[in-house]
Amino acid sequence: MTTRRELLGAGAAAALLAACATTTPSLQDKPPIVFVHGNGDSASIWLTTLWRFESNGWPRDRLLAIDVPYPTARDDDAKPQPGRTSAEEHMGALKAEVDEFLAATGAKQVVLIANSRGGYAVRNYIQNGGGAAKVSHVILGGTPNHGVWADPAFLPGAEFNGAGPFLKALNAPKDAAGDEVVGPVKWMTIRSDSNDKFAQPDGQWIGRRGQPTHVTFAGPELKGALNVVIPRVDHRETAFSPAAFDAMHRFITGRAPSAPGIVPEDRVVLRGKVTGLGLSSTDPASGTYPNNLPLPGAQLTVYAIDGNTGERLGGAVHAQTIGADGQWGPMAAARDARYEFVVAAPGYAITHIYRSPFPRSSSLVTVRPERLPEADRAAPAVAIMTRPRGYLDPTRDRMAFDGQSPPPGALPGAGVATSRVRPTGPARPIVAEFNGERVVGRTWPDSGARTAGTPWMGEVSVLELTY
Structure with missing residues (x-):
């Protein structure tokens, strides 16, 4: 060879x-x-x-x-x-x-x-x-x-x-x-x-x-x-x-793909898993590591939202308590709709995840709540822009987060995949943009979720880019 x-x-x-x-x-x-x-x-x-x-x-x-x-x-x-x-x-x-x-x-x-x-x-x-x-x-x-x-x-x-x-x-x-x-x-x-x-x-x-x-x-x-x-x-x-x-x-x-892009389906069904984060010690502030284990007992709620404002369009379209296998769904989805996934579990921040529309069915819609580091716990609100399938490179990509271009923390050389902001004021739309993909969510100012004695450790918005 x-x-x-x-x-x-x-x-x-x-x-x-x-x-x-x-x-x-x-x-x-x-x-x-x-x-x-x-x-x-x-x-x-x-x-x-x-x-x-x-x-x-x-x-x-x-x-x-x-x-x-x-x-x-x-x-x-x-x-x-x-x-x-x-x-x-x-x-x-x-x-x-x-x-x-x-x-x-x-x-x-x-x-x-x-x-x-x-x-x-x-x-x-x-x-x-x-x-x-x-x-x-x-x-x-x-x-x-x-x-x-x-x-x-x-x-x-x-x-x-x-x-x-x-x-x-x-x-x-x-x-x-x-x-x-x-x-x-x-x-x-x-x-x-x-x-x-x-x-x-x-x-x-x-x-x-x-x-x-x-x-x-x-x-x-x-x-x-x-x-x-x-x-x-x-x-x-x-x-x-x-x-x-x-x-x-x-x-x-041995041949080129006949469909170079993603072909939408008429009927979209979403499934996935709710997973957590392992603790480096018994203190959540000391650090975490990712795992792909189920997070039983977590509460998942899904809302259809307005793509321009992030506002919810009525009540929940899906809600369930996660079982021992960590699986959620199935959920019938509209291929041009945008959704907010809310996951709540003791020891985690209430996490609001915003995504681009799903053009096809998938069983790989993983949802993971966040743990806020100590630096974020006094912030009035926290929002994260994340790109799981690539990095944020200001010398190569067109991008912005909450009106800031380049997004805070993005470094030349394609080595950072997330950006974090701490918005102030009342709840409002927040936008993540990357090379034409645009995700709109909402900020979630502290509503008492950080109060001692509650099972939640804050609230956070995650704007997750798909492409």
């Missing part, structure tokens, strides 16, 4: 077609695909990617985005750490999901698509977990295959250290040509030309500004894979952008 690299310009990727042609599946035989999220993320991050595959003929039951219960890597892979997974545990979770999915679909092999740390589990599974016979294609978006840093003196046991034992073993040559990938699986990597925060020669984004990482922009590439470069995409956009989807579709099928 030889190493190949293709450069995809914005909006054009015809050169990739000839380079990566593989056996083309028929419309009746789309290969099942398993999607693996990255460090600290959840299955919901694949929402738009699944919509794009569905829009191009993939049956919904042949697309599986998995949730790793504890999605964050340990600081030292060999040492147990509360609320985090080892590389072996990560790989084991993926292996179990693949086996179950193969049994459910009756297929002999799956395609694996991963972002960031998810690619480590994929590579480990194929190399060490028996996955080579069960996987036809692998696509790794932004996986730091040669480390986020490669320094034996800095966190030497971390998964993300290219000089550490985990990545050195994964990257050891597999054949006389020095390939780093295991055959007969077909491999593709997708990376940014220079805009991935975890493939940088300087340690700015890992808290070591001015110190070399010993990693290059090409760190995600693998010898023996088709290595695709998409200019200016950030770390997450290597997996979740339209250009990344175009490359994925061509690699799997």
